[in-house]
Amino acid sequence: YIGWRNKRISGQAYDEFVDLFVQAVKRRWPNVLLQFEDFAKGTASPLLERYRDQLCTFNDDIQGTAAVAAGTLFSALEQTGGQLVEQNILFVGAGSAGCGIAEQLVATMKEQGLGDAEARAHIFMSGRRGLLHDRMEGLLPFQRRLAQPLSRVSDWPGDGGDEITVMDIIRNARPTVLMGVSGQPGLFTREIVTEMAGYCENPIIFPMSNPTSRAEATPEDLLAWTSGRALVATGSPFPPVDLDGICFPISQSNNSYIFPGLGLGVLASGARRISDGMFMAASVALGKYPRKSACDAEPLLPSLGEIRQVSRFIAHAVALQAQREGLAEEMSEVALEEKIQAIFWRPEYGVPV
Numbered sequence: 103y104i105g106w107r108n109k110r111i112s113g114q115a116y117d118e119f120v121d122l123f124v125q126a127v128k129r130r131w132p133n134v135l136l137q138f139e140d141f142a143k144g145t146a147s148p149l150l151e152r153y154r155d156q157l158c159t160f161n162d163d164i165q166g167t168a169a170v171a172a173g174t175l176f177s178a179l180e181q182t183g184g185q186l187v188e189q190n191i192l193f194v195g196a197g198s199a200g201c202g203i204a205e206q207l208v209a210t211m212k213e214q215g216l217g218d219a220e221a222r223a224h225i226f227m228s229g230r231r232g233l234l235h236d237r238m239e240g241l242l243p244f245q246r247r248l249a250q251p252l253s254r255v256s257d258w259p260g261d262g263g264d265e266i267t268v269m270d271i272i273r274n275a276r277p278t279v280l281m282g283v284s285g286q287p288g289l290f291t292r293e294i295v296t297e298m299a300g301y302c303e304n305p306i307i308f309p310m311s312n313p314t315s316r317a318e319a320t321p322e323d324l325l326a327w328t329s330g331r332a333l334v335a336t337g338s339p340f341p342p343v344d345l346d347g348i349c350f351p352i353s354q355s356n357n358s359y360i361f362p363g364l365g366l367g368v369l370a371s372g373a374r375r376i377s378d379g380m381f382m383a384a385s386v387a388l389g390k391y392p393r394k395s396a397c398d399a400e401p402l403l404p405s406l407g408e409i410r411q412v413s414r415f416i417a418h419a420v421a422l423q424a425q426r427e428g429l430a431e432e433m434s435e436v437a438l439e440e441k442i443q444a445i446f447w448r449p450e451y452g453v454p455v
Contacts, residue, residue, distance in 0.1 A: 120149060128157055135368055135376075137162055137361065146198045147244045158368060160376045164202035166357040166364070169381045169388070171203045171310065172210065174355040175279065176389030177402045178306045178333040184278070187214050189224060192277035194268055194318065195284030195311070196229035201244045203281065206385065208248075209378050226250065226275050232265035269294055278302050282309040282318030283337075290319035292327050299328040310337035310355060321352045335402045342397050349397035358409060360384050363416025370441040371421035371430035383423035387416045410446075417442050 111119060127134055136159040141149060150161045160166070179186060191207060193200045204225045211221035227234040227248045234241060234249040241249060260270035271277065272294055280298060282290060290309060298305045305328060309318035321334045322343050330345050340352040364384050368376060388403070391412055395401045404412055421438055424430040433441070 116145070124153055124157070133372075134158065135365060137365070139163065143197045144242070147201075147242070155375065158373060158375055160364070160381075161202075162357055162361050164198050165206075165376075165381050166360045167199045167310075168202040168206035169360045169364075169385045170355050170357055171281065171308065172206045172382075172385040173359070173388030174308065174335045174353065174402050175207070175306065176385060177393070178335070180389065181333060181400060181402075182304045182306070185214075187211050187216055187221075187224070189279050189306075190226065190275050190277040191224060191279040191281065192226045192228065192268070192271055192275065193281050193283060194228045194289055195282060195286075196227040196234055196245055196248070197283065198244065199310075200227065200281070200283035201248055203283070204248050205244075206378070206381065210382060210385075213382070222248065223250075223254075226271050226277060228266075228268050228271060232267055233271055235266070269297065272297050276301055279306045280308070282311055284318060285311045285316045286318065287311075287316050288319065290324070292323070295319070295324060295327045295332070299331060304331050304333055306333045308335045308337075308355060310335075312338040314338040314340070321350070325350055333402065348399065350399045351395040351397040351401040353401045353403035354406070355403065356406070358406065359388055359403065359412060360416065362409065363387075363413035364420055366413055366442060366446065367417035367420030367424070369445055370417060370438060371424045371433075373421070373424035373430040375429050377424070377427055377429060379427055380420050380423045380429075383419040384416050387419035388412070391415055414442055414446065 127136060134157060136157060138149060138159065138161040140163060141161065146161055146164055150164060153159050186207065193204055204227065208221045208225060211224065212218060225248055231238065233255060234245055235252040235255060236249045237252040238249060255266060258266065258270055258274040260266060280290065290307065307324050311317055317336060317338055321336060321340050324332045324334050325343050325345050330348060330350065335353045335355045337355060339354050342352060343350045391404050393401045393404045418438065421430065425432050
């Protein structure tokens, strides 16, 4: 270990150090794009809220994860023919990443016509003590916004005692989308998945935790337990699954689908801030990007081998959204595309003489 051999600072000292860094960066590079990466649950959201209106910044683990998960979900809904506002969505894991995805989906539902409370009624967050509800003590501010009213769920039949378990939520809320952001391997059991598949023709199940050893379930099990009816994406890389002679590609819902295109769109447009709307535009663009595979089934995401083309596609959508929101100067689509091409990095190096 070559770092500073002392305990990490916390509290006010931590906040002052981060602020010292941010203010120095702002002075040195007034038009900087600052990306926060791998910050802990208790600090990631407060830091994002503190600085998002001070400079052009985003947190990849909250907003990038949310955008790619939302884009993958939009792709799945295109296959099922369902609408987001019709889904009940269960998150197993209520940290900053899971809550970030949930807030992105709430924002999208509101764009599609639902009120705030109505949109949040479709979101169920399960943490270490079961379903988050508004009478639960010790919730962080970003968790409390997503807690269900206890009055809505208190009469649910269940076998978890005071805790409303994942199975209780499955049986009573009947979610059509199940997202795992818990880091707990094997949490999506056969009992849970078959219960969900009993009322949902095409359950959408995303075990998003990584690395592979922490995935809530394997794609092979999820497809076997649902007779190939589940739509599956993962946070870690998995090979295609062969089930009864049918090849199912497994898309990895990875942040690398989002942050390169987002950054490219910000730099090309000269956006002064990064808004929720710009992340939403990135999600929608990812969900619409053409997908192909050598397998029989259609993948939920394009191949990571196409990431350069995907990034340009997302950059265009992000830049247009920045212009619509008045966060960037307007330019024609032709001029924008020329700007994207001009600043797009290419790994081409001259041969030494």
